[in-house]
Amino acid sequence: MRRPTMKDIARRAGVSESAVSFALNDRPGVSEATRERVRGVAEELGWRPSTAARALSGEGAATVGLVLARPAGTLGVESFFLRLVSGIQEVLSIRHLGLLFQIAEDVGDECAVYRRWWAERRVDGLIVVDPRRDDPRPALLDSLGLPAVVVGGLEGDVAGSAPQHCLVSNLWADDAGAMASIVEHLYVLGHRRIVHIAGLADLSHTRRRIASLTLEAERRGLAQVLSVTTDYSDTEGARATRRVLARDAPPTAIVYDNDVMAVAGAAVAAERGLSIPGDLSVVAWDDSQLCRLTHPQLTSLARDTAEFGRHAAEELLALLDGQPARRVRDVLPRLVPRESSGPAPKFPRESSGPAPK
Incomplete structure (x- = not known):
């Protein structure tokens, strides 16, 4: 596609290029009718003035x-x-x-x-x-x-x-491979009920992570695996955490698609009297200062x-x-194990309350 020029506008409007310049730059020298006609043609052609001197x-x-x-x-x-x-x-x-x-x-x-x-x-x-x-x-x-x-x-x-x-x-980057490394880490620790608090549903990397989690779960015979999509905010991360922890068979491990939701989820676990990682393991996608400053420090995927x-x-x-x-x-991205992930509890707890609305 070629950008429309003043010459194109002049040809379509049947006027000179100088008349087009006068009309589009609000300078005297053309009638009001010509000015309106030129502006109408410019709009039809999708012409816009350049705002950069280099251009x-x-x-x-x-x-x-x-x-x-x-x-x-x-x-x-x-x-x-x-x-x-x-x-x-x-x-x-x-x-x-x-x-x-x-x-x-x-x-x-x-x-x-x-x-x-x-x-x-x-x-x-x-x-x-x-x-x-x-x-x-x-x-x-x-x-x-x-x-x-x-x-x-x-x-x-x-x-x-x-x-x-x-x-x-x-x-x-290989989102599927990164999710596979998280599942392997949690599986080796004995976790069989894993929930993924994901980001926006229509993003390709969200879909790949969900698909990878599903595939890895099927390979290992894990039936209690779930992904929940959010908007990446701490508010929705906390809300989703409350919802999954209120399930009849709550997870023993939660994987969050960013550090902010992971910290919010850890706070929800604390408010429900759950210990990390004794009752619940937490993993964050994308390591950050937030993951390292939180207590306990969060296991996370690290990349520069x-x-x-x-x-x-x-x-x-x-x-x-x-x-x-x-x-x-x-x-x-490589998985960095820290204090927030540990062996699955020997006797996984059942729901401690009704699911929030």
Whole structure:
């Protein structure tokens, strides 16, 4: 796709390019009727003024974009994205590239942001996070000609395969393998009732983690395994924990999809008089200071998230330098056993109360 220009507007409106410039810049020299006609044509063509001086001079925007379509309230307490962005910015700063950040309501809103940035020449490329089922973003960005790196495995892609879109690279970690390592750890400790307090249901990595947990449970003959999706917040993490602990056969181990929910879940266990890990083992996805400062310290999956961000930015710079798109598998997160996981209780407790509504 080609961005509409003032020349295109002039041709469609039947006026000169100078008249278009006068009309769109609110300068005198054209009639009000001509001004309205030009603006109408500009809107039809999807024209937007460039807001970057570098773009006007043909040198590019010197900016990379990042949009997060997640509940804004969950971002202030979760350290993952802050660490990811710090790694991205560390690489971009070497090339004197800025990072344009925005929060979107949903994926549709995120796509609208991309179209606007493309029309206004705001960004040279994009870091895209949270791949989803039937994700429309890679195809859209390919059609716009915007280089992008998708962070996280894309559904339908096969490990080692070539990218489906020529301008979209993919950097991913093995969520299924990471979940398998957690299940193995808990199984060896004797746990047979395992609950997974997961993140957003439509995210591809959530689906892969749930599928991996189900597969690993089937391999070991574990019948009492469950995944519950949330919005990643401490509030929903605590609510889900209360609900599963009130089951007739409550879990002896809970795996949380982030550190914030794990800490909230541990607090719920304490309020119900349960000891960790004596009555309940807790595992957090993505290690952080929060996991190490909590008592007891939380068993968690560790990876260098800032390094993950640096790798994403390096892949994007390669695209901007004319390198072909590719799929890159990042380092598998490693499980760090700490005080919050221990042997399953010999006589697992039954429910201590009704399930909260």
